[in-house]
Amino acid sequence: xxxxxxxxxxxxxxxRSNVDTDQIIPAVYLKRVTRTGFEDALFAAWRGDPAFxxxxxxxxxxxxxxxxxxxxxxxxxxxxxxxxxxxxxxxVLSARFADIFRGxxxxxxxxxAQLAQEDxxxxxxxxxxxxxxxxxxxxxxxxVTCDDVVVPLHVDDYTRWRLMEGLDDIGLTMQHTDEIADFxxxxxxxxxxxxxxxxxxxVEIKAARPVEVELGRRPA
Amino acid sequence: MAGTLAxxxxxxxxxxxxxxxxxxxxxxxxxxxxxxTSPQAFEGLRIAGRPVRRPDLTLATEDHNTPTLDIDRPxxxxxxxxxxxxLRNNAAEFGVRIHSLGDADQGIVxxxxxxxxxxxxxxxxxxxxxxxxxxxxxxxxxxxxGTSEVEHVLxxxxxxxxxxxxxxxxxxxxxxxxxTSKDIxxxxxxxxxxxxxxxxxxxxxxxxxxxxxxxxxxxxxxMSIEAGARAGMIAPDETTFxxxxxxxxxxxxxxWDAAVEYWKTxxxxxxxxxxEEVVLAAADLEPFVTWGTNPGQGxxxxxxxxxxxxxxxxxxxxxAERAIEYxxxxxxxxxxEIKVDTVFIGSCTNGRIEDLRSVAKVVRGKKKADEVRxxxxxxxxxxxxxxxxxxxxxxxxxxxxxxxxxxxxxxxGMNPDQLTPGERSASTSNRNFExxxxxxGRTHLVSPLVAAATAIRGTLSSYGDLGxxxxxxxxxxLSDERDLQTV
Numbered sequence: 001x002x003x004x005x006x007x008x009x010x011x012x013x014x015x016r017s018n019v020d021t022d023q024i025i026p027a028v029y030l031k032r033v034t035r036t037g038f039e040d041a042l043f044a045a046w047r048g049d050p051a052f053x054x055x056x057x058x059x060x061x062x063x064x065x066x067x068x069x070x071x072x073x074x075x076x077x078x079x080x081x082x083x084x085x086x087x088x089x090x091x092v093l094s095a096r097f098a099d100i101f102r103g104x105x106x107x108x109x110x111x112x113a114q115l116a117q118e119d120x121x122x123x124x125x126x127x128x129x130x131x132x133x134x135x136x137x138x139x140x141x142x143x144v145t146c147d148d149v150v151v152p153l154h155v156d157d158y159t160r161w162r163l164m165e166g167l168d169d170i171g172l173t174m175q176h177t178d179e180i181a182d183f184x185x186x187x188x189x190x191x192x193x194x195x196x197x198x199x200x201x202x203v204e205i206k207a208a209r210p211v212e213v214e215l216g217r218r219p220a
Numbered sequence: 221m222a223g224t225l226a227x228x229x230x231x232x233x234x235x236x237x238x239x240x241x242x243x244x245x246x247x248x249x250x251x252x253x254x255x256x257t258s259p260q261a262f263e264g265l266r267i268a269g270r271p272v273r274r275p276d277l278t279l280a281t282e283d284h285n286t287p288t289l290d291i292d293r294p295x296x297x298x299x300x301x302x303x304x305x306x307l308r309n310n311a312a313e314f315g316v317r318i319h320s321l322g323d324a325d326q327g328i329v330x331x332x333x334x335x336x337x338x339x340x341x342x343x344x345x346x347x348x349x350x351x352x353x354x355x356x357x358x359x360x361x362x363x364x365x366g367t368s369e370v371e372h373v374l375x376x377x378x379x380x381x382x383x384x385x386x387x388x389x390x391x392x393x394x395x396x397x398x399x400t401s402k403d404i405x406x407x408x409x410x411x412x413x414x415x416x417x418x419x420x421x422x423x424x425x426x427x428x429x430x431x432x433x434x435x436x437x438x439x440x441x442x443m444s445i446e447a448g449a450r451a452g453m454i455a456p457d458e459t460t461f462x463x464x465x466x467x468x469x470x471x472x473x474x475x476w477d478a479a480v481e482y483w484k485t486x487x488x489x490x491x492x493x494x495x496e497e498v499v500l501a502a503a504d505l506e507p508f509v510t511w512g513t514n515p516g517q518g519x520x521x522x523x524x525x526x527x528x529x530x531x532x533x534x535x536x537x538x539x540a541e542r543a544i545e546y547x548x549x550x551x552x553x554x555x556x557e558i559k560v561d562t563v564f565i566g567s568c569t570n571g572r573i574e575d576l577r578s579v580a581k582v583v584r585g586k587k588k589a590d591e592v593r594x595x596x597x598x599x600x601x602x603x604x605x606x607x608x609x610x611x612x613x614x615x616x617x618x619x620x621x622x623x624x625x626x627x628x629x630x631x632x633g634m635n636p637d638q639l640t641p642g643e644r645s646a647s648t649s650n651r652n653f654e655x656x657x658x659x660x661g662r663t664h665l666v667s668p669l670v671a672a673a674t675a676i677r678g679t680l681s682s683y684g685d686l687g688x689x690x691x692x693x694x695x696x697x698l699s700d701e702r703d704l705q706t707v
Binding site: 176 | 284285293323325336365367375414418419445478482538605625633
């Protein structure tokens with residue numbers, strides 16, 4: 001993971017609350033088996049609207065998303081983080097994040113930083129009054145600077161440290177494999193295991209077939 | 221020291237205490253895997269040359285992409301086919317047990333774990349799916365994770381986890397006629413909001429919760445994530461033990477006795493303190509439906525679509541305006557007058573045998589409304605077999621419904637089961653986000669009883685609206701003698 005200390009880039013005001021992960025990336029885009037190439041899927045349902053913020057020239061190269069509260073709710077799909085990163089975003093600022101989204105961001109080097117809602121409103125106004133204004137996000141000093149506004153950001157100490165050091169979790173945990181093995185030796189024998197597999201007798205599952213809809217008005 | 225249920229399960233799994241702000245490292249007892257959130261995780265292992273540490277604590281099933289028709293033929297959608305084939309290849313390469321489409325144990329991952337008896341009290345359960353909270357119904361600490369975490373668990377069987385806060389949600393008294401566990405959880409989410417549970421593990425308690433079956437408890441825990449919670453739990457009791465006894469992976473003999481003895485300790489101590497407490501009176505609840513585009517935008521069925529001008533909070537007002545526009549509704553319109561095009565009965569929320577039984581009891585001998593299409597999709601192949609053994613399939617087909625193979629289906633429309641733009645559904649699933657069930661689709665979340673009544677009348681309806689004058693049916697098996705009287 002790349003180290004993250006400070007980032008400066010164009011701010012994008014997204015005046016919506018409860019932007020769930022189905023909005024960030026609809027499920028139909030989750031069928032890929034790769035970890036990259038999701039930029040086109042970001043906010044797919046909204047990208048067709050010319051008025052959508054990312055379709056405006058001043059914001060289209062944005063790297064700091066400034067969103068309403070409860071960003072990233074819903075599905076656990078990490079594709080939401082990949083899509084934001086693939087598009088070019090380095091930072092998302094919001095007054096509240098869904099837990100899983102925030103966790104996924106930290107693992108992928110996307111900074112999900114919490115700001116007070118009143119500070120979000122201040123920054124929205126600046127970004128809307130002067131489209132293209134840059135925002136500087138500094139993890140060292142834990143501040144967000146937008147024009148003459150300097151406000152504090154919140155990110156938990158551990159995530160901040162990992163981002164600033166560019167450390168990946170699996171590598172860190174692998175340093176403790178002895179302790180994991182010790183724990184496994186202590187586990188109760190009756191705890192369930194998936195192998196060897198046990199199940200009811202196998203039975204043939206009949207395939208359902210399409211039925212002719214006689215009276216239904218099925219929208220075209 | 222006195223502890224809550226969640227704290228007890230957490231403490232029993234700490235491999236290493238975090239220091240200097242680092243999170244605790246927790247051991248994971250059961251890792252469930254499906255095709256959508258795992259390919260990049262297996263790829264990560266392959267690149268790093270790492271094995272799956274504990275294939276014997278890992279189980280894969282195919283559910284999100286799988287078609288619910290013609291499952292004996294190649295999957296038509298090539299990207300879906302590739303993703304499912306990728307899971308099969310990864311399972312074979314890494315030695316992971318898999319239940320593939322067509323196998324009797326295939327189904328939605330959150331039904332497969334419980335029905336095999338793998339989901340047990342006091343376990344830590346994870347899956348790359350936010351509805352993993354379902355397994356909390358057994359008193360397990362169960363939560364959804366992202367793909368990086370899936371890779372982490374595959375490689376180490378552990379996860380570094382940030383500490384959580386605890387919230388008690390007590391539902392006192394008994395539910396009135398026609399109200400179900402789905403109505404309890406929709407009412408809770410409407411009360412605390414989609415962000416109300418952020419950072420918390422919820423524990424559902426109280427008389428109304430205790431009297432629910434395991435299936436009904438799973439419905440409640442399933443939607444904990446819709447309140448933003450890390451997880452939801454219910455302390456195990458005799459109902460839990462009875463559900464587990466005799467299942468394929470349930471402990472046997474002396475192991476069973478040892479397990480039950482431990483499981484009985486899994487309850488919040490009387491003097492334990494929760495960080496937050498919420499209380500609801502079950503008697504006040506009635507059938508609940510959502511009118512908007514997040515699960516917190518719900519109201520009793522007897523209410524009207526909100527009027528945005530009357531909402532004080534500016535953000536909520538804007539969100540309501542936007543939701544009403546997207547949903548094609550009129551402010552002030554009675555919810556009961558909303559006509560639907562499709563009724564979807566299924567998902568990890570309400571696709572279990574009890575859900576299907578209660579729907580069957582309502583629709584038996586009736587015909588669906590002409591203009592409505594009705595999809596019944598069991599949560600797993602075993603649920604489908606059970607329903608067929610009880611004759612439920614014939615009831616659904618006679619009613620005019622489609623009886624499908626198992627999977628996530630129209631809950632999220634990754635397979636061909638989707639709404640078309642503007643199409644409106646009453647859905648027993650868990651999310652009513654914009655486009656969730658298909659681009660431009662409009663979703664009203666409902667209980668199985670409301671879904672059944674809506675399929676008959678064509679407009680959002682409760683069981684009471686059918687005017688039978690009889691008590692609403694429950695999820696017990698159909699018995700001709702009793703149910704011919706009640707239906």
